[in-house]
Structure formats: structure tokens, C-alpha cells
Amino acid sequence: MTVPGSWYLVLSALLFSLGALGFFTRRNILIMFMSLELMLNAVNLTFVTFSRMLGDIGGQTLVFFVLVVAAAEVVVGLGIIMAIFRRRSSATADDLSIFRG
Amino acid sequence: MLLPLAGSVFNMAFGKRLKRPFAGVIASLVVVASFALAVVAWLGLLGKPSGQRVYDFTLFNWISSGNLHLNVGAYLDPLSITMILFVTGISALIHVYSIGYMGHDERFSSFFVYLNLFVFAMLVLVLSDNFVFTFLGWEGVGATSYWLIAFWFERPTAAAAGKKAFIVNRIGDFGYLTAMFLLFTNLGSLSYGKVFGSVGQLSHTTVIAIAILFFVGAVGKSAQLPLFVWLVDAMEGPTPVSALIHAATMVTAGVYLMARVSPILHLTAGVGTLIAYVGVITAFVAAMAATSQTDIKKVLAYSTVSQLGYMFLGIGTGQYVAAIFLMVTHAFYKALLFLGAGSVIHGMHDEQNIKRMGALGKLMPATAVTFILAWLSIAGLPPFSGFWSKGDVLAGAYQSSVILWVIGALTAILTAYYMGREVYLVFFGQRRFDPTVKVHESPKVMLIPLYVLATLSVIGGALNLPISDKFRFLENWLTPVFGNALAQSTISSSARFALGAADGVFALIGIGFAWSLWVKSSSRPAVEPAFLAAGWGIDGFYDRVIARSSTRMSQFFTDVIEVKVVDGATMSVASLVGLLGKYVRKVQSGYIRNYALYISIGALVILGYFVTRAGA
Numbered sequence: 001m002t003v004p005g006s007w008y009l010v011l012s013a014l015l016f017s018l019g020a021l022g023f024f025t026r027r028n029i030l031i032m033f034m035s036l037e038l039m040l041n042a043v044n045l046t047f048v049t050f051s052r053m054l055g056d057i058g059g060q061t062l063v064f065f066v067l068v069v070a071a072a073e074v075v076v077g078l079g080i081i082m083a084i085f086r087r088r089s090s091a092t093a094d095d096l097s098i099f100r101g
Numbered sequence: 102m103l104l105p106l107a108g109s110v111f112n113m114a115f116g117k118r119l120k121r122p123f124a125g126v127i128a129s130l131v132v133v134a135s136f137a138l139a140v141v142a143w144l145g146l147l148g149k150p151s152g153q154r155v156y157d158f159t160l161f162n163w164i165s166s167g168n169l170h171l172n173v174g175a176y177l178d179p180l181s182i183t184m185i186l187f188v189t190g191i192s193a194l195i196h197v198y199s200i201g202y203m204g205h206d207e208r209f210s211s212f213f214v215y216l217n218l219f220v221f222a223m224l225v226l227v228l229s230d231n232f233v234f235t236f237l238g239w240e241g242v243g244a245t246s247y248w249l250i251a252f253w254f255e256r257p258t259a260a261a262a263g264k265k266a267f268i269v270n271r272i273g274d275f276g277y278l279t280a281m282f283l284l285f286t287n288l289g290s291l292s293y294g295k296v297f298g299s300v301g302q303l304s305h306t307t308v309i310a311i312a313i314l315f316f317v318g319a320v321g322k323s324a325q326l327p328l329f330v331w332l333v334d335a336m337e338g339p340t341p342v343s344a345l346i347h348a349a350t351m352v353t354a355g356v357y358l359m360a361r362v363s364p365i366l367h368l369t370a371g372v373g374t375l376i377a378y379v380g381v382i383t384a385f386v387a388a389m390a391a392t393s394q395t396d397i398k399k400v401l402a403y404s405t406v407s408q409l410g411y412m413f414l415g416i417g418t419g420q421y422v423a424a425i426f427l428m429v430t431h432a433f434y435k436a437l438l439f440l441g442a443g444s445v446i447h448g449m450h451d452e453q454n455i456k457r458m459g460a461l462g463k464l465m466p467a468t469a470v471t472f473i474l475a476w477l478s479i480a481g482l483p484p485f486s487g488f489w490s491k492g493d494v495l496a497g498a499y500q501s502s503v504i505l506w507v508i509g510a511l512t513a514i515l516t517a518y519y520m521g522r523e524v525y526l527v528f529f530g531q532r533r534f535d536p537t538v539k540v541h542e543s544p545k546v547m548l549i550p551l552y553v554l555a556t557l558s559v560i561g562g563a564l565n566l567p568i569s570d571k572f573r574f575l576e577n578w579l580t581p582v583f584g585n586a587l588a589q590s591t592i593s594s595s596a597r598f599a600l601g602a603a604d605g606v607f608a609l610i611g612i613g614f615a616w617s618l619w620v621k622s623s624s625r626p627a628v629e630p631a632f633l634a635a636g637w638g639i640d641g642f643y644d645r646v647i648a649r650s651s652t653r654m655s656q657f658f659t660d661v662i663e664v665k666v667v668d669g670a671t672m673s674v675a676s677l678v679g680l681l682g683k684y685v686r687k688v689q690s691g692y693i694r695n696y697a698l699y700i701s702i703g704a705l706v707i708l709g710y711f712v713t714r715a716g717a
Binding site: 024 | 693694698
């Protein structure tokens with residue numbers, strides 16, 4: 001049987017909401033970071049779904065770019081998080097308000 | 102041409118390390134070498150038939166932009182070679198003289214750097230084959246003149262005089278530049294050959310405008326009315342500088358320019374008349390002012406202005422050869438007068454007031470004799486050089502208008518008078534200086550240039566003797582350059598002789614007056630009124646009307662416009678941004694979740710916009 005495209009869209013919407021919820025409610029930076037990745041991949045799923053539904057390869061191409069950029073972003077983000085860990089051995093996002101204007 | 106530049110660069114680099122006289126010796130040697138080269142070039146030109154005496158080198162392409170193509174090149178014709186011969190010749194003599202005169206100065210080598218640089222700029226000016234390159238030299242001599250006037254910049258008056266010379270010259274440069282622009286927009290070229298080949302295409306008004314603007318340039322450079330004030334102040338510079346720049350060479354650049362653009366001037370008779378009148382009135386006004394000066398150099402400065410007026414009289418009446426002839430002989434005797442005055446100042450230990458001299462003839466015999474020869478020459482006594490050259494100019498003036506001739510003749514009497522006054526006050530009469538001052542004759546290195554120049558002043562007239570056409574060497578030499586721009590002489594030889602005799606009589610009258618008034622007495626307030634001593638008050642007038650009002654305007658701008666308007670505008674913009682920032686900074690809390698919230702709100706707004714628009 002073929003799974004209808006709308007299911008994929010619903011799944012990705014659920015994943016995105018889960019990520020957003022996690023991002024807003026959790027205080028640990030690492031968890032927030034994972035939620036962010038979840039949201040990104042939810043969007044990727046939407047792209048691929050629409051690409052299949054509309055027969056347009058453009059959506060899938062875009063996913064590659066998102067993946068590449070996400071990989072790079074993970075490297076930088078994790079690097080920053082590691083540095084923060086070393087300095088203050090905690091990863092609570094609310095402690096980091098030194099950039100307050 | 103490049104030799105003085107090389108000398109200047111060399112002295113700039115190593116001058117400080119060299120022992121005292123060597124910087125001067127090197128500087129003098131390069132100028133002597135350029136003189137030798139000029140002689141070689143002259144002999145080369147002499148070998149050609151008279152119609153084709155032109156060397157036109159193009160060294161390299163300098164600027165090429167749109168229609169503008171400028172070459173760096175040299176244009177050697179009888180006119181420029183005449184200039185070069187006397188410029189380098191006199192420069193060489195003055196360089197040698199300076200070795201003695203500046204002997205005690207701390208910045209001995211930098212003096213020669215400037216002097217060499219000046220000679221280089223002057224050669225650029227004279228040799229260039231286009232207007233722009235000439236302008237480069239024109240500005241170059243202006244800049245070096247500024248440095249040299251203000252050479253003793255520790256004295257505030259010298260620094261101010263330098264500035265004044267520079268600023269007044271700017272007015273003239275404006276004329277030159279504008280004339281150049283006009284030529285380029287109308288003819289599309291600035292090289293001498295092309296411009297003079299096609300001046301006929303210009304409309305009459307354009308020609309007049311260009312001629313007048315070039316004349317404005319020349320008026321600034323050659324210190325004519327109404328821009329002559331800078332030259333008198335320029336006497337603050339060292340005396341060899343006054344001799345070289347402000348008597349013999351740079352100030353004649355204006356005359357040279359006028360002679361160069363003779364094909365343009367030829368097309369407009371009216372401008373010629375204007376030039377002639379400006380020249381002769383300047384000559385008269387400056388000669389009057391010279392009668393009341395007490396500074397030995399200021400008499401000579403006014404005298405230079407006056408003589409330059411004669412040259413412009415020659416230019417204006419179409420007597421280009423006479424003007425150039427006067428320029429050359431004037432260079433001889435005026436350089437000699439200045440160097441003689443320098444010798445006196447040197448020997449008197451920096452005394453410049455002629456009222457505190459007197460009876461120096463016995464103490465400084467060599468200086469006195471050469472100075473007197475120069476005096477007789479400038480006074481126009483036959484057979485000295487000044488007689489012949491001034492005679493040519495005055496004969497030309499007589500031919501074109503009797504009024505010009507009368508003013509010129511009056512000036513000739515005044516010239517003989519004020520120079521006589523100076524000679525009697527300095528070298529004759531009572532000794533009026535402090536007896537403790539040890540007056541000494543100058544060293545040989547200063548006297549030799551005086552001897553050479555004295556010889557030239559005496560025999561310089563032989564360049565262009567009006568006895569028969571064969572003896573008019575300079576005229577035969579220069580005629581191909583000016584062609585039909587040159588006014589033909591229509592005076593009969595007997596009239597010419599009468600005019601010459603009259604010139605001699607004028608000289609005698611002037612000298613006689615000076616003798617009767619000044620040989621016994623040193624103070625005659627009746628014949629030296631204060632307003633003449635102040636140069637007719639023209640300088641004071643400029644100071645009150647132009648300098649002070651512009652100072653006041655600048656003051657107004659700094660105090661009111663600058664503070665209230667300019668500062669006000671910038672400061673209020675700055676404080677506005679600051680105020681805005683004060684509120685906006687609160688948005689940046691430092692909490693990531695706040696930022697995330699803002700992003701989501703933004704995303705929702707955008708989403709909402711698309712949803713509602715899609716619905717609509």
C-alpha cells in the first residue's frame with residue numbers, strides 16, 4: 001500500500017511542534033540544541049514530501065543544502081556548547097545572559 | 102634640464118652629511134653644467150637656417166584621457182633658448198654667490214636643495230611643449246619661491262611673506278587655469294604647436310577671454326598692478342633668493358608666458374592696449390613707491406615691479422623682442438643690484454636701512470663700483486645695457502601711443518632718481534652707522550659673480566644695437582618665433598635717434614635730482630611721503646578690505662555657523678540615535694528563550710500575512 005502524502009505532512013508537523021515545545025520548555029542547552037535539529041529535520045521531511053507530491057526535484061535538492069548547513073551549524077554550535085561547559089560546568093541557558101543590552 | 106633636479110635630490114639625501122661648502126659646490130656645478138648644455142643646444146640651433154630653428158622632443162606620453170593627450174616634451178626655439186641661457190647663466194652665478202652669502206647659515210644644504218629645485222622648475226616652465234607642463238613648472242617655481250621666501254621661518258614676518266606670495270599667486274594661477282580650460286574646450290589640444298596652428302578658428306570673444314585670463318596669470322606671477330604687493334614682502338627671503346627669483350628669473354615667467362602666447366595676443370588689439378597700460382601704470386606707480394623706501398632691498402623690489410611694468414609695456418605694444426631684450430638686460434643689472442645689496446647687508450652685519458649707511462664706497466670698493474655700474478645701467482645712461490633695452494621699449498611705446506611714452510619717460514626719470522638716491526645714501530655722504538660696526542668687504546666667492554654681472558650689465562646692450570639691422574642680433578634671432586605678431590617699426594632713424602637722446606637726458610635729469618637732493622642730506626621728508634613709503638597704501642587697503650573682512654567672515658563661520666549649524670546638526674542626529682538606542686536596548690535581554698519567542702512571533706506574523714492574503 002502507499003502511504004498518502006498527507007500523513008507525512010502530519011508527521012512532520014508533529015515533529016516540528018515537538019521540537020518547538022522542547023526548545024521553549026527545556027533549560028539545558030544541549031536538549032534545546034537537539035530540539036532545534038528536530039525542527040530542522042521536520043522541515044526537511046516537508047520538503048521531500050512536497051517534492052514527491054508535486055514531482056519537483058527542487059525540494060529534495062534544497063534538503064541537501066539544509067543538511068550541509070545543519071552539519072556545519074552543529075559543528076559550530078557544539079563547539080560553543082563545549083566551550084561553555086568547560087567554563088562553567090553547567091548548561092542552563094538562562095544563566096547565559098551576559099549579552100544583555 | 103634634469104641636472105638641477107638630480108643636484109637637488111642629491112643634496113636632499115646627502116646634503117646634511119657633507120661638509121659646509123660642498124653642498125653648495127655640487128649645486129653650483131649642476132647648474133653650470135645645465136648652462137653648458139644650454140650653450141650646446143644654442144649652438145645647435147644657431148647652425149640651422151633661421152626659419153627652422155626648432156627642436157621639438159617628445160620624451161614620453163604623460164596623460165592620455167579622452168581627448169586629452171599630453172606629452173612630456175621639450176620645445177626648444179629661439180625664445181626658450183634665450184630664456185634658458187640667461188636663467189641658467191644667472192642661476193649659476195647666484196649659486197656661487199650663495200656659497201659665500203649663506204656661509205653662516207645652519208640650513209646651508211637645504212637652501213641649495215630649494216635653489217636647485219627652483220632652477221629645475223624654471224626650466225620645466227620654459228622648455229615645456231604644452232600648457233599643462235608649463236603650468237607644472239609655473240607652480241613649481243611658485244612653491245620653491247614660497248619655501249625660499251619663508252626660508253628663515255623663525256621670523257614671523259618671513260613666514261607671513263611666504264604665505265602672502267603664495268596666496269596672491271593663486272589669483273594669477275586661477276587666470277592661467279581658466280585660460281587653459283577655455284583653450285582645451287575650444288581647440289581640444291594644449292600643445293603649443295597645435296594651439297597656435299589653430300587659434301584662427303576661435304571666435305573673437307573667446308580669444309579676448311583667453312588673452313585676458315593669461316594676462317591675469319602673468320600679472321600674478323610678474324607682480325603687476327593690482328597684484329604686486331607680494332613681491333615687496335618677498336624681500337624677507339635671503340638676498341640671493343631675491344636676486345634669483347624675485348628679480349631675474351621667476352617674475353619674468355609672466356613676461357615669457359605673454360611672449361609665448363603672442364599668436365593669441367596678436368588676434369586682439371584691445372587686450373594689447375590693456376596690457377600696455379597696466380604695464381606702464383605699474384611701472385610708474387612702483388617707481389613712485391620706490392622713491393620713498395628706506396630698506397635697501399625694498400627699493401630694488403619696487404624697482405623690479407617697475408621694470409616688469411616696462412616689459413609688459415613692450416608686450417602690449419607688440420614689441421616682443423624689446424620686452425625680451427629688457428628682460429635679459431634687466432636680469433643682468435637687477436641681479437647685480439640685489440647681489441650688491443646682499444654684499445652690503447653681509448658687510449654691514451644685517452643692516453638693511455639705507456638711512457643708517459653712507460660712505461660705504463671707501464670701505465667696500467668692489468661692491469660700490471659694481472653697484473654703480475648697475476645703477477647707471479638701470480638708469481638708462483648710454484652706453485650701458487639698460488639704455489638700449491629701455492630705449493627699444495620706449496620707442497615701441499612712442500610708436501603706438503604718445504601717452505604711453507610720456508608715462509614711460511616719466512618713469513625713466515624716476516628710475517634714475519630713486520636708484521641715484523639709493524647709491525648716494527649707501528655709498529656716499531656721511532657715515533651714519535654705529536662706528537663700532539666692523540664693515541668688511543665680501544669674500545671673493547661673492548665678488549666674482551658681481552664682476553661677471555657688472556661686465557654683462559655694461560656690455561649687454563650689444564645684444565641688440567639699433568645702429569643698423571646687422572647689429573640687431575636678438576631681433577634677428579627672435580623674429581621667426583613671433584612672426585607677424587611682432588609690431589613693425591615705423592619710426593625713422595632720426596626720430597629713433599632723438600628718442601634715444603631723450604632717454605639719455607631723462608637719465609641725467611633723474612641722476613641730477615638725486616645728486617642735488619641726497620648727496621649731502623639723508624633726511625628729506627618732503628620728497629618721501631608716508632603713503633608712498635607704504636606703497637600707495639595698496640597693501641594696507643588689501644589688508645583692511647579683503648584680508649580683514651575675510652578673516653571676520655571666517656570668524657563668523659567658526660563661531661556661529663560651525664558651532665550652531667554644523668555641530669548642531671551632527672550632534673542632534675547623534676543624540677537622536679542615542680535616545681532611540683536607550684529604549685531599543687531593553688529588547689536585548691540576553692535570554693535565549695526571549696529571542697526564540699521573538700522569532701516565533703515574527704514567523705507567526707509572516708504566516709498570518711500569507712494565510713490571510715491567500716484567502717483574500
